[in-house]
Amino acid sequence: MEGNLVIVGSGLAGYSLLREFRRFDAHTPVTVLTADDGAAYSKGDLVAGLARDRRPSDLVIATAEQLAFRYQARIQPFTRVMRIDRGNRTLEAPGGAVPWQRLVLATGAQAAVPRLRGTGTNRVLSVASLSDYAYLKAELAGRRRVALLGGSRWGCELADALVRNGYEVHLFEAQGRLFSGALPGLCSARLARTLERGGIHVHLDSGVQRVDREVGGLKVFPYSGDPILVDLVLATQGTEPRADLAREAGLAVGRGIQVDGRMTSSDPDVFAVGECAEMQGRVINLPEDIEASSKYLAAILCGRPARWPGQPRVEALNLPDCPLVLCAPPKVPGEWQERADRDGVRATFTDDRGRLRGFAILGAAVSERDRLLAEVEAKR
Ligand SMILES: Cc1cc2nc3c(=O)[nH]c(=O)nc-3n(C[C@H](O)[C@H](O)[C@H](O)COP(=O)(O)OP(=O)(O)OC[C@H]3O[C@@H](n4cnc5c(N)ncnc54)[C@H](O)[C@@H]3O)c2cc1C
Structure with missing residues (x-):
């Protein structure tokens, strides 16, 4: 022992x-x-x-x-x-x-909280634990308008859950692309469009600089565009x-x-x-x-033989109207290539030796998940 x-x-x-x-x-x-x-x-x-x-x-x-x-x-x-x-x-x-x-x-x-100015900054909430969840549920009762600061995977899922429960939702993403900037351009744009069709106000390229307390709520000031009055502000930009x-x-x-x-x-x-x-x-x-x-x-x-499980990082977005799978590539030189049609988007990341190192697939293209994953694993 x-x-x-x-x-x-x-x-x-x-x-x-x-x-x-x-x-x-x-x-x-x-x-x-x-x-x-x-x-x-x-x-x-x-x-x-x-x-x-x-x-x-x-x-x-x-x-x-x-x-x-x-x-x-x-x-x-x-x-x-x-x-x-x-x-x-x-x-x-x-x-x-x-x-x-x-x-x-x-x-x-x-939860990572963006640097903000204003009198309402200490009212910005996050959901990182079960006790945060209990608090958020109590805060949501009787409220209607919610601003989410950050288009991380959790931010997108939370926005979808809230809008389906009748809330007015504004999702701000400063980096221009959803999934905290990790999604390639066409995938991010298609996901943003799907969220908007579902009733979410998506503000891409628009970080929030200030949150002020106001009579009747919190006023959110984006870097571009008009301020918006909401009841709750949540930090969803990452961890x-x-x-x-x-x-x-x-x-x-x-x-x-x-x-x-x-x-x-x-x-x-x-x-x-x-x-x-x-x-x-x-x-x-x-x-x-x-x-x-x-x-x-x-x-x-325990002193047992062990092999590092090092597996490709695969994240799935659980939205009923927009299945999406991201296999994030490692930080190596290479480029994304994207192809979009009416039913979905297929993006592949190839390194400078021509090897498939990651992919993002959305809509009907998610049926290619296992095949692409096997290819990424074989080329590692
Ligand atoms: C804001 C946020 C939202 C997320 N949302 C999702 C989601 O929707 N879906 C999903 O799959 N994943 C989500 N994740 C990712 C998720 O946290 C991870 O996938 C995983 O659950 C992390 O597990 P963990 O055990 O490393 O950390 P945690 O589950 O965070 O556990 C950390 C533990 O450490 C304890 N602790 C911390 N400091 C101390 C201390 N000083 N002394 C004693 N105890 C301490 C805490 O009490 C807690 O028990 C989210 C993460 C964050 C931060």
């Missing part, structure tokens, strides 16, 4: 790691410290939950007590870790120091890994906590997994990648 394991965070990454670790090792003491109530839920269900008007408790898959019993772990909810003491191998937390021999940081990410604990402890941090090919930070006994972690310049933020890398890390921690 290599000593106790402490996991900070009870999101998809923290609990996937716990589950996979227990498959290999039934005995090593494991403690999970988490700032929230420790309930397991899927963030993907937050948007679907809004669309179907589900209560926060409906989205809970298992409580902290149930998981502690199932995985024979000590789970400490409402315990926000304040500091990592690497010298003494302890965590500073309410209730006293917690010793660790191996530490896994699974602290996730928070920022929560890496402060690691940074303050002197670990290497870029956008996220930097880990090597064995998910190890710059301290050999500290690991990071999930949306707080960055490997080879990329944050691990897609649910499938988080689950696969948690499995990989569990094998490493």
Whole structure:
């Protein structure tokens, strides 16, 4: 036995790691410290939950007590870790120091909020957790007009869910292209058109510079165009890994906590997994990648043979009227080529050696997903 394991965070990454670790090792003491109530839920269900008007408790898959019993772990909810003491191998937390021999940081990410001026900036909301969801649902009751700041995948899905529930929705995207600038031009334009046909006011190339409190709501000032009066403003432009604990402890941090090919930070006994972690310049933020890398890390921690699951990053947009799949290419020189017809758009990214490295398909073209994915995998 290599000593106790402490996991900070009870999101998809923290609990996937716990589950996979227990498959290999039934005995090593494991403690999970988490700032929230420790309930397991899927963030993907937050948007679907809004669309179907589900209560926060409906989205809970298992409580902290149930998981502690199932995985024979000590789970400490409402315990926000304040500091990592690497010298003494302890965590500073309410209730006293917690010793660790191996530490896994699974602290996730928070919503990135654009830099704004104005008297209403502290009223900008985000939905990054189940408690945010509960708060947002209460705030939406009796309101009608919502502004979303950012055309990320979650922003597009949220806009669609809100408009289907009768809200007037304005979606602002400063980068000119949806999916936080990741979609190629024709795909982004077709998606924007579909959202507009559904009743969403899409403001492309139009970031928001200021939010002011007004009688009757919040006034949103875009960089171009007239101000708009709404009831609620939500930040949906993307995420920022929560890496402060690691940074303050002197670990290497870029956008996220930097880990090597064995998910190890710059301290050999500290690991990071999930949306707080960055490997080879990329944050691990897609649910499938988080689950696969948690499995990989569990094998490493248990001394089992492990192969890095490194798979192409595939995101699907779950809109009934506009199926879309993006397989984002790595950051290599190359170019997008797009072909559009009445039924859909097909875009492929080829590197400068002529190899297919990514694609975006929309509408009828999504039927090509498996074939294109197989080609990307074969050319890696
Ligand atoms: C604003 C936002 C919206 C998103 N929307 C979606 C969506 O609609 N669909 C989707 O599939 N994915 C969505 N994602 C991505 C999603 O977060 C990831 O796919 C995945 O759920 C991240 O899992 P995680 O375990 O890394 O982080 P999280 O699920 O965020 O878990 C982090 C955990 O760390 C704990 N924690 C943080 N700091 C501390 C501390 N100091 N001490 C103790 N505990 C701490 C938190 O309490 C939490 O338990 C969204 C992400 C964000 C930020």
